[in-house]
Amino acid sequence: xxxxxxxxxxxxxxxxxxxxxxxxxxxxxxxxxxxxxxxxxxxxxxxxxxxxxxxxxxxxxxxxxxxxxxxxxxxxxxxxxxxxxxxxxxxxxxxxxxxxxxxxxxxxxxxxxxxxxxxxxxxxxxxxxxxxxxxxxxxxxxxxxxxxxxxxxxxxxxxxxxxxxxxxxxxxxxxxxxxxxxxxxxxxxxxxxxxxxxxxxxxxxxxxxxxxxxxxxxxxxxxxxxxxxxxxxxxxxxxxxxxxxxxxxxxxxxxxxxxxxxxxxxxxxxxxxxxxxxxxxxxxxxxxxxxxxxxxxxxxxxxxxxxxxxxxxxxxxxxxxxxxxxxxxxxxxxxxxxxxxxxxxxxxxxxxxxxxxxxxxxxxxxxxxxxxxxxxxxxxxxxxxxxxxxxxxxxxxxxxxxxxxxxxxxxxxxxxxxxxxxxxxxxxxxxxxxxxxxxxxxxxxxxxxxxxxxxxxxxxxxxxxxxxxxxxxxxxxxxxxxxxxxxxxx
Amino acid sequence: xxxxxxxxxxxxxxxxxxxxxxxxxxxxxxxxxxxxxxxxxxxxxxxxxxxxxxxxxxxxxxxxxxxxxxxxxxxxxxxxxxxxxxxxxxxxxxxxxxxxxxxxxxxxxxxxxxxxxxxxxxxxxxxxxxxxxxxxxxxxxxxxxxxxxxxxxxxxxxxxxxxxxxxxxxxxxxxxxxxxxxxxxxxxxxxxxxxxxxxxxxxxxxxxxxxxxxxxxxxxxxxxxxxxxxxxxxxxxxxxxxxxxxxxxxxxxxxxxxxxxxxxxxxxxxxxxxxxxxxxxxxxxxxxxxxxxxxxxxxxxxxxxxxxxxxxxxxxxxxxxxxxxxxxxxxxxxxxxxxxxxxxxxxxxxxxxxxxxxxxxxxxxxxxxxxxxxxxxxxxxxxxxxxxxxxxxxxxxxxxxxxxxxxxxxxxxxxxxxxxxxxxxxxxxxxxxxxxxxxxxxxxxxxxxxxxxxxxxxxxxxxxxxxxxxxxxxxxxxxxxxxxxxxxxxxxxxxxxxxxxxx
Numbered sequence: 001x002x003x004x005x006x007x008x009x010x011x012x013x014x015x016x017x018x019x020x021x022x023x024x025x026x027x028x029x030x031x032x033x034x035x036x037x038x039x040x041x042x043x044x045x046x047x048x049x050x051x052x053x054x055x056x057x058x059x060x061x062x063x064x065x066x067x068x069x070x071x072x073x074x075x076x077x078x079x080x081x082x083x084x085x086x087x088x089x090x091x092x093x094x095x096x097x098x099x100x101x102x103x104x105x106x107x108x109x110x111x112x113x114x115x116x117x118x119x120x121x122x123x124x125x126x127x128x129x130x131x132x133x134x135x136x137x138x139x140x141x142x143x144x145x146x147x148x149x150x151x152x153x154x155x156x157x158x159x160x161x162x163x164x165x166x167x168x169x170x171x172x173x174x175x176x177x178x179x180x181x182x183x184x185x186x187x188x189x190x191x192x193x194x195x196x197x198x199x200x201x202x203x204x205x206x207x208x209x210x211x212x213x214x215x216x217x218x219x220x221x222x223x224x225x226x227x228x229x230x231x232x233x234x235x236x237x238x239x240x241x242x243x244x245x246x247x248x249x250x251x252x253x254x255x256x257x258x259x260x261x262x263x264x265x266x267x268x269x270x271x272x273x274x275x276x277x278x279x280x281x282x283x284x285x286x287x288x289x290x291x292x293x294x295x296x297x298x299x300x301x302x303x304x305x306x307x308x309x310x311x312x313x314x315x316x317x318x319x320x321x322x323x324x325x326x327x328x329x330x331x332x333x334x335x336x337x338x339x340x341x342x343x344x345x346x347x348x349x350x351x352x353x354x355x356x357x358x359x360x361x362x363x364x365x366x367x368x369x370x371x372x373x374x375x376x377x378x379x380x381x382x383x384x385x386x387x388x389x390x391x392x393x394x395x396x397x398x399x400x401x402x403x404x405x406x407x408x409x410x411x412x413x414x415x416x417x418x419x420x421x422x423x424x425x426x427x428x429x430x431x432x433x434x435x436x437x438x439x440x441x442x443x444x445x446x447x448x449x450x451x452x453x454x455x456x457x458x459x460x461x462x463x464x465x466x467x468x469x470x471x472x473x474x475x476x477x478x479x480x481x482x483x484x485x486x487x488x489x490x
Numbered sequence: 491x492x493x494x495x496x497x498x499x500x501x502x503x504x505x506x507x508x509x510x511x512x513x514x515x516x517x518x519x520x521x522x523x524x525x526x527x528x529x530x531x532x533x534x535x536x537x538x539x540x541x542x543x544x545x546x547x548x549x550x551x552x553x554x555x556x557x558x559x560x561x562x563x564x565x566x567x568x569x570x571x572x573x574x575x576x577x578x579x580x581x582x583x584x585x586x587x588x589x590x591x592x593x594x595x596x597x598x599x600x601x602x603x604x605x606x607x608x609x610x611x612x613x614x615x616x617x618x619x620x621x622x623x624x625x626x627x628x629x630x631x632x633x634x635x636x637x638x639x640x641x642x643x644x645x646x647x648x649x650x651x652x653x654x655x656x657x658x659x660x661x662x663x664x665x666x667x668x669x670x671x672x673x674x675x676x677x678x679x680x681x682x683x684x685x686x687x688x689x690x691x692x693x694x695x696x697x698x699x700x701x702x703x704x705x706x707x708x709x710x711x712x713x714x715x716x717x718x719x720x721x722x723x724x725x726x727x728x729x730x731x732x733x734x735x736x737x738x739x740x741x742x743x744x745x746x747x748x749x750x751x752x753x754x755x756x757x758x759x760x761x762x763x764x765x766x767x768x769x770x771x772x773x774x775x776x777x778x779x780x781x782x783x784x785x786x787x788x789x790x791x792x793x794x795x796x797x798x799x800x801x802x803x804x805x806x807x808x809x810x811x812x813x814x815x816x817x818x819x820x821x822x823x824x825x826x827x828x829x830x831x832x833x834x835x836x837x838x839x840x841x842x843x844x845x846x847x848x849x850x851x852x853x854x855x856x857x858x859x860x861x862x863x864x865x866x867x868x869x870x871x872x873x874x875x876x877x878x879x880x881x882x883x884x885x886x887x888x889x890x891x892x893x894x895x896x897x898x899x900x901x902x903x904x905x906x907x908x909x910x911x912x913x914x915x916x917x918x919x920x921x922x923x924x925x926x927x928x929x930x931x932x933x934x935x936x937x938x939x940x941x942x943x944x945x946x947x948x949x950x951x952x953x954x955x956x957x958x959x960x961x962x963x964x965x966x967x968x969x970x971x972x973x974x975x976x977x978x979x980x981x982x983x984x985x986x987x988x989x990x991x992x993x
Binding site for chain 2: 374385390392396403408412416420422426427431433434471475
């Protein structure tokens with residue numbers, strides 16, 4: 001099946017996104033401010049078309065293409081569908097915000113689509129080089145997006161920090177990849193796994209230390225992209241400094257691609273070395289939970305608080321991954337999917353509350369929201385309880401699945417530790433609820449969201465409740481994606 | 491049709507109040523306060539009506555789970571929506587739906603701000619608590635158990651007193667912390683049995699060490715909820731700050747969730763640990779009975795005094811559990827029901843005074859009986875019941891527990907019976923200071939006696955307190971078969987009656 005036609009079919013969604021992104025760039029030259037809305041429609045249409053082709057070309061089997069550098073399997077398809085959906089929500093939530101700040105330009109949509117393309121390639125990467133290329137495409141687009149509001153000093157600073165640290169992390173990742181390549185002689189993920197199982201490899205070459213060093217560098221690079229402690233420094237600054245529209249992008253959909261990269265590299269390629277990286281993930285998980293949850297308590301800026309909350313969530317995600325079993329990966333995927341839904345809703349609400357020259361990113365800006373607009377306060381209530389992991393919301397099942405995977409893997413005392421951290425974490429989510437429900441409003445400006453945003457955001461937040469009552473569908477989807485894509489020799 | 495409804499009676503008991511709460515939220519608002527109240531009342535009454543068949547159609551001779559219903563819920567983890575009740579759960583469910591109606595009526599004119607949210611919170615909470623009492627799948631149980639924190643958190647925080655934020659966050663975090671450890675225990679048991687069904691947990695043979703760890707995880711969750719000394723400190727704070735309705739539900743029902751859960755989970759799943767740790771549990775119970783009663787004696791705030799009295803009375807409940815005889819156990823259950831009525835009545839009485847004077851300090855009162863004679867009559871009756879006067883429901887449970895304790899150890903019974911002195915001391919001393927003597931100040935002189943609505947709720951509760959005091963048989967009969975089975979189950983780990991799920 002190694003022919004150009006098959007290659008094209010497997011990469012059809014990528015090709016669509018790529019061509020449309022370029023088309024939007026060119027088309028933008030011919031549009032005026034009045035007609036620019038067309039670009040927004042076009043971008044949404046691109047996502048829809050990509051979703052359509054991803055669905056129609058989907059098979060449960062694994063297909064390799066482009067000389068085995070690219071893979072079309074259930075995991076990549078499910079992750080891509082989640083990416084389209086999240087990107088589509090992001091475009092809805094950000095439209096008003098960027099319009100009010102003079103960022104409603106064709107480049108914004110082109111950059112978002114290119115970033116999406118990078119993430120799609122990461123999800124489908126079957127060679128370390130493909131994954132790295134996807135990562136760089138994503139990163140470069142995100143750096144520019146953070147700096148997109150050119151005259152915003154804070155955003156420029158955030159972009160600079162993000163870029164310098166991001167480049168360093170990419171370097172670490174690449175260095176780790178080169179060591180693995182040196183030891184195994186291949187860049188292909190499945191061939192790496194096969195080479196690592198081969199007992200003659202380590203005996204004949206004595207290359208175990210090189211492999212371990214490679215794993216250390218790769219794990220460091222991944223930890224940076226996820227924002228896990230001790231590579232979390234950039235997260236709060238970038239979250240706070242970026243325009244909220246971009247924070248929404250970084251805080252939600254990019255986590256899906258980071259998850260994809262972790263699965264491809266660790267769970268697929270380096271699974272035979274699981275015993276070596278499990279310990280690293282464990283330490284990072286524990287530190288992320290402690291630092292994320294405790295530092296979040298001290299924050300006064302909502303975006304910064306959510307940034308630290310992200311770090312603690314990543315700690316829980318690592319808990320699922322650390323189990324290094326299909327159950328663990330499926331629960332980690334369930335966790336990240338749930339987290340993305342929560343994150344979209346939380347930043348969506350921040351965007352909804354913002355106005356021209358008012359960012360609504362202070363915790364105090366939420367004061368008395370229940371009196372100003374009970375419905376939005378209720379939506380935020382659901383999101384906060386979901387993030388805290390209180391049933392009957394989706395966040396509870398997310399925590400439940402990773403905890404059960406960790407118990408199955410025998411980490412029961414770490415699970416006890418994790419739930420103690422979750423209880424500490426509940427405090428700052430409760431404080432948000434307190435501000436909205438128990439305090440008097442200080443700002444009485446009426447909240448007038450656009451109809452489409454209000455409807456989509458309501459569905460987004462209520463989905464947390466609906467999926468909390470009926471979590472089976474999403475769980476099945478994640479289990480399906482993982483079990484059909486990761487094939488371990490028995 | 492009727493049979494069909496009857497086979498889903500537990501689902502109805504749970505979901506009618508929850509949907510009624512959603513309806514109140516959707517239809518009610520502060521602009522139409524009376525319509526909102528009536529919707530809430532109709533919803534509450536409908537929810538109460540839905541629970542009545544649980545008593546009338548209950549098979550008194552059978553000790554296992556009845557009215558079972560179930561569907562698969564989350565097959566990925568073998569989690570089922572499995573409901574069922576035994577003789578211990580039914581009286582508590584009826585107490586819950588009954589108390590909710592009382593709370594709705596009690597809030598009638600008192601709550602004027604965000605009425606719909608207030609009423610909805612209590613209706614939804616009622617459904618969730620009934621869910622806790624009837625869930626036979628541990629994750630389902632856990633979901634109900636945790637979810638009920640959310641409305642209670644909001645009730646205390648929105649309608650509470652000046653220090654409400656501190657109290658409600660403390661309440662939430664204390665309970666959450668304990669519950670999360672219980673979740674870990676559930677997951678551990680899941681990997682031992684392959685399901686989250688309670689009956690599967692019962693059948694699981696476990697060594698003493700895992701049993702002790704599991705028991706301690708449950709203990710953290712339930713001891714906080716009951717609350718037992720020394721993890722009781724959230725309760726006085728929460729009670730003092732909560733609005734009257736919140737205090738009523740906390741004292742009358744929420745505390746019983748902890749007691750009930752000891753019987754449903756901690757003791758039957760880890761019976762050997764329960765026996766092994768019984769000395770610790772009895773000690774903690776007796777400390778609650780004696781020491782907390784002394785603490786109650788020195789309180790200046792009426793609500794705080796009743797809160798400490800609640801802890802002391804719940805000490806009786808845990809004492810009754812851990813002496814492992816049927817007299818003690820049945821006494822503990824009667825005590826739970828009776829305390830539900832009495833504490834509700836006590837908090838409502840304080841609420842009546844607070845609505846008029848906006849003070850809960852005992853020192854601000856004096857001679858209230860002169861200006862509010864009818865109310866004083868009720869209050870004295872409830873105070874007598876609280877101190878365990880024969881003829882009131884408060885006496886029955888305490889007396890049975892003391893008799894049960896006497897079978898186990900004389901000194902347990904001796905220490906427990908000091909409550910009859912201390913309980914009378916703190917309650918009657920408060921009554922004396924508030925109601926008797928000369929009229930203390932002009933605020934008291936201007937007090938108006940209770941209106942028809944207040945008369946109605948206090949009257950109904952008075953009938954309950956006296957009724958169960960003179961004729962406690964309904965509670966004892968419905969629990970008897972279950973208690974006997976429970977006692978035998980505590981002696982051998984494999985239960986005699988395990989009803990298999992039929993789906």
